[in-house]
Amino acid sequence: MPAKKQKLSSDENSNPGDLSGDENDDAVSIESGTNTERPDTPTNTPNAPGRKSWGKGKWKSKKCKYSFKCVNSLKEDHGQPLFGVQFNWHSKEGDPLVFATVGSNRVTLYECHSQGEIRLLQSYVDADHYVGHGNAINELKFHPRDPNLLLSVSKDHALRLWNIQTDTLVAIFGGVEGHRDEVLSADYDLLGEKIMSCGMDHSLKLWRINSKRMINAIKDSYEYNPNKTNRPFVSQKIHFPDFSTRDIHRNYVDCVRWLGDLILSKSCENAIVCWKPGKMEDDIDKIKPSESNVTILGRFDYSQCDIWYMRFSMDFWQKMLALGNQVGKLYVWDLEIEDPHKAKCTTLTHPKCVAAIRQTSFSRDSSILIAVCDDASIWRWDRLR
Structure with a gap:
């Protein structure tokens, strides 16, 4: 209504x-100066297999x-x-x-x-509302190039992609190898070809929407007209992410954003982590689902922010990053x-x-x-x- x-x-x-x-x-x-650290690995074991360690210690810099x-x-x-x-x-x-x-x-x-x-x-x-998720919705994101495509993430462990022009559910991301608990956040990359999601299961998952299967599904969603057919629209069910890791955080992952081909994500650990799937020299568009390596590039440290559902943001040109803590700072x-x-x-x-x-x-x-x-x-x- x-x-x-x-x-x-x-x-x-x-x-x-x-x-x-x-x-x-x-x-x-x-x-102030920097309060970001050269990272150790999440397990605090230097040079773990598949990781790049950038050293320890804090950097001092200009204001x-x-x-x-x-x-x-x-x-x-x-x-x-x-x-x-x-x-x-x-x-x-x-x-x-x-x-x-x-x-x-x-x-x-x-x-x-x-x-x-x-x-x-x-x-x-x-x-007005759409019926689809089986529980609370934790975040919504519009596609950066097609404002009719709306992404929702939910407590029901799944992500859903909607076409709001034709009121169709294009795809459901979740299932066999999907999230095992609430999905708390997700973000499109700048071109709208990839989605990174995160949740209570401590994992981050990459989903590609520029595959032939998804391109055809989005095209079909625009052509679907319920007034001309009695058949419901067939939504794609994507059970397998294109990359997945639990090696970045050890608690709920409640916010994730793309920074070019890098990822910014945070948990209840007083740090935003900058990282990328695979090794430093790997092309993210060629990362395989079996890839287990991650490269941590740095951490943005802060204090008094150990509760979950605290979101950071960047400006339009991705030149600034902002986050608040639980005491108003x-x-x-x-x-x-x-x-x-x-x-x-x-x-x-x-x-x-x-x-x-x-x-x-x-x-x-x-x-x-x-x-x-x-x-x-x-x-x-x-x-x-």
Whole structure:
């Protein structure tokens, strides 16, 4: 059924005045050196078979070139945790900077204005839905090149690819060699040819969607018309991933993102790990399902983040990486480096931001960083040029 739209009055919009001068003075952007390490193996055994060890010890470097200032905050009236936030990256230069948050039973849209203002646009509840998963859905991702293809990952141990234009389920990823517990996160690569998924079973799995089988399935999903046939659409069942490993993390893997041909993933271990399937010289497009090697390139270390379902994000150009911890502190790393273990970090704190930061999102131009928290609060940090 159609979504219910709730337009909110202007007095519910948040102005920079919501933060007093003293509070703004206390918003801190601490420019620190790197807190990333040259990695050991997950088992702490140097030079394990199939691994490349990049040595130990911490790198010292110049200060991070990115600085931010907290200019505004607001709190949604439902008081429930906000688990997701995402800016609209499909806008053009000069368009309003719009982002959406997810909490309770709502999706809420906001617009960022100059001087730190956050204007509430609309709230949606009871949206149209698809029936398919057998349990809670943990993450959604649209295809980077075809916005009609929606990927969902679920507590039912499976991933599903939907065509929202024709309301068809294109494929189910899971089964014989699929995840053995909840799937918590997944991401497309930049070309939309590969999916990397992760979950509670400590594993990360690669699924290719540029195979002949999947290309034909996607094509068929566009041609399917339920008004012209009584037969249901035949969804592909993909039981076998194209690569799988449990050697990166020893706990729930709750966030994964592609960084070129490299992978960034995190668990409840106070570190984001940068790695790639196979050996360093291997072409990822030629990795075989039987491949057991992984190459760990570096770790982005932080503290006080040992609870799960805490998501990191990158900006549109993949030059910055941001993550919040469970006490309201934000970490921003500079990714414009040759080696991941040399990344420089900025730490952002505010005296009134003390709840767990569940997710962050950069505006397309990287000028604004939004963080959402367990106490239903939204925090806006503007980049200082």
